[in-house]
Amino acid sequence: MEKEFAAFDFSGTNAITHSGIQKHFKTVEPWQAISELVWNGFDASATTVKIDITENEAHGTELITVLDDGVGIKFRKPHENFRRFNDSLKKDSYDTHGSQGRGRLAFSKIGSSATWYTRHEGEDAKISVESSNLSDIVGVTIPPEITHALLSPYSQGTCVEIRGFQKALPFEDAMLNDFRREFGGHLILLPHKSLTLNGKVVTPQSHSVYTHAVTVEDQDFSIELIRWHNRPGSEKSFINFVSSTLKILHKQLSSLNKKPGYFTSVYVKSELFERYSASDQSLSEPFSNFFQTKTYRALTKALNEFLRDNYSEFLVQQAEEEVNRYEQDGDFPNHENLDSAESAWRLNHVKGIVKSVIIRDPTVLMRSSKRQRRLIIRLLDKLSVSNENSGMLEVLESVLSLDAGSMRQFALQLNKTKLNNIIETIEVLQNREHAIAQLKEVINIHYKDVKETPDLQKVIENNTWLFGPSYDILGAEEDSFTKISKSLRAEVTGVVDIEDADLEIGVDLVGAKRQVDLFLARKKPLFDSRGRKYFRCVIIEIKRPGVSLNNKHIQQLDEYASILSTHPIFNSELVKFELILVGRNISNKGSLIHSRCRSMQVHGEPGLITSDDKIKAYVKTWATIFDEFELTNDYLLEKLKTQRADLDGTTKEELISDLQGQDVPATTA
Numbered sequence: 001m002e003k004e005f006a007a008f009d010f011s012g013t014n015a016i017t018h019s020g021i022q023k024h025f026k027t028v029e030p031w032q033a034i035s036e037l038v039w040n041g042f043d044a045s046a047t048t049v050k051i052d053i054t055e056n057e058a059h060g061t062e063l064i065t066v067l068d069d070g071v072g073i074k075f076r077k078p079h080e081n082f083r084r085f086n087d088s089l090k091k092d093s094y095d096t097h098g099s100q101g102r103g104r105l106a107f108s109k110i111g112s113s114a115t116w117y118t119r120h121e122g123e124d125a126k127i128s129v130e131s132s133n134l135s136d137i138v139g140v141t142i143p144p145e146i147t148h149a150l151l152s153p154y155s156q157g158t159c160v161e162i163r164g165f166q167k168a169l170p171f172e173d174a175m176l177n178d179f180r181r182e183f184g185g186h187l188i189l190l191p192h193k194s195l196t197l198n199g200k201v202v203t204p205q206s207h208s209v210y211t212h213a214v215t216v217e218d219q220d221f222s223i224e225l226i227r228w229h230n231r232p233g234s235e236k237s238f239i240n241f242v243s244s245t246l247k248i249l250h251k252q253l254s255s256l257n258k259k260p261g262y263f264t265s266v267y268v269k270s271e272l273f274e275r276y277s278a279s280d281q282s283l284s285e286p287f288s289n290f291f292q293t294k295t296y297r298a299l300t301k302a303l304n305e306f307l308r309d310n311y312s313e314f315l316v317q318q319a320e321e322e323v324n325r326y327e328q329d330g331d332f333p334n335h336e337n338l339d340s341a342e343s344a345w346r347l348n349h350v351k352g353i354v355k356s357v358i359i360r361d362p363t364v365l366m367r368s369s370k371r372q373r374r375l376i377i378r379l380l381d382k383l384s385v386s387n388e389n390s391g392m393l394e395v396l397e398s399v400l401s402l403d404a405g406s407m408r409q410f411a412l413q414l415n416k417t418k419l420n421n422i423i424e425t426i427e428v429l430q431n432r433e434h435a436i437a438q439l440k441e442v443i444n445i446h447y448k449d450v451k452e453t454p455d456l457q458k459v460i461e462n463n464t465w466l467f468g469p470s471y472d473i474l475g476a477e478e479d480s481f482t483k484i485s486k487s488l489r490a491e492v493t494g495v496v497d498i499e500d501a502d503l504e505i506g507v508d509l510v511g512a513k514r515q516v517d518l519f520l521a522r523k524k525p526l527f528d529s530r531g532r533k534y535f536r537c538v539i540i541e542i543k544r545p546g547v548s549l550n551n552k553h554i555q556q557l558d559e560y561a562s563i564l565s566t567h568p569i570f571n572s573e574l575v576k577f578e579l580i581l582v583g584r585n586i587s588n589k590g591s592l593i594h595s596r597c598r599s600m601q602v603h604g605e606p607g608l609i610t611s612d613d614k615i616k617a618y619v620k621t622w623a624t625i626f627d628e629f630e631l632t633n634d635y636l637l638e639k640l641k642t643q644r645a646d647l648d649g650t651t652k653e654e655l656i657s658d659l660q661g662q663d664v665p666a667t668t669a
Contacts, residue, residue, distance in 0.1 A: 011139050045070050049068045064162040105134050118159075119144070225266050262314055
């Protein structure tokens, strides 16, 4: 005969009043109220927790259910769970979140009532609490057939229903992000557990995991560091000493807590810790005893070294990302008036200084406004190449407040950056000198050889620096812009016609016609002097080697400029053109070229023949291009070699050590 069901009533009252309970939830957000119920499930050894939110026809929140497959609520001992507040019997471990016994009542911030259906050790029960009277608990056992439908298939677990919402909950995506921050560490350390919101899996927020193993005093320890890419649920960085089952035996603030942008959760495990985590607590040794051992002191030293190394790596990575962002935002000076090699060196040099400053003190630039940041960067750039550049270290020392050792390392970093940039620049210039020598041979000796033209095309495409400092890197070819530019060029009168009068001495008309003009078109976004972005369109036309430049070519260039400036697709104030016409010689019928150049000398740009707000046009010969390079870079090469010698003499042994691959370590100051 089946035993008749007899209800067990375990209703009662909390030891704290309704108003007293409410005070604890003044600052609780809606997602936090739900997360407390999720934590209750994970606390009860649940491997799966499911949150489902039902809306009514007006898109208001109708019902929230939180289902878990944990061990359920021990309702036969109500004084040990539901009727305790701020005095829970739960013990701290990574799979037990709450230790205050109050999270379940946080529902009152979002709903008017909550009902728990729970199944524990083969029995079912129902517990109800009203937001209007949080101190009273109504609880009774129920037959299994009337438990919540979601809980029915489970052998154990809990399903919570919340009803009576006065306000709609935040959007689903926002809550997913909140849950990712809140439960990320839990889900990383316990990957067998899962959490879903309306069927969508909650994954940990963006992070990096670093593992490290150390042996001290013949004891093995494994360290797992989670570095959060964004601020997690708690901004504090803790070190957790955990057992093999991830029970937290002790937690303490990290020595690198509250470093700007650096958020970590560290877990230290060892078989040694099992002596402090016996299932029978009467047999466990207090973890505080471990603090008195030599092993703990040695472990702390090794752990702090690992944390410092990780933080140094973070600072370097952060500095590189910040410098790249500053460059994209146009915060660095462009040095357009300098030769391309010197401009590149200046940019790399100041970038190295800025990177070193960020590594030493991230707040100096990262917490500055855009205007302040630009001012600081430009002052560092000017000071670093002035006669007072040695004073830069004095200024930075007074601002960064570094100790003597850190300041020596900082000075060495700046010198190393400068030396590396100088060496790289010299190598670039030497390679360019070689390219110039080869081009001279092609242009001056083999200009009659028609086979050189297609070869010359690739040379020019890969060496746009030939035409001046500002053309060093024009970017990749944009197919659509190139096609449009070529099609508009085809509209110029007689652009492909060649006459005897156009030819160099010794070049026949048939041979010249077998050659082609070289044509390059590039479009690149840049910043003007006021920091505004615009498109810089550069078109370079190189007349075939056997043709001399004359007045006809200037007239064609003017016609091409007119077509570009009035074409609808380019009719924007944010599009500016630079046209460059290049030839081997200017013929005796090129008087218009000479007169135009003389009239534009006031602008101080060699070869400039036309200049307005929309279009600039230049005419250059190869001889002029070669001379400009030699006159500018012979001086620069000597200057850089002198600076390199000076740097070699100041910190020779340290610099040699660095250049052999021994990086200067960053400090955590």
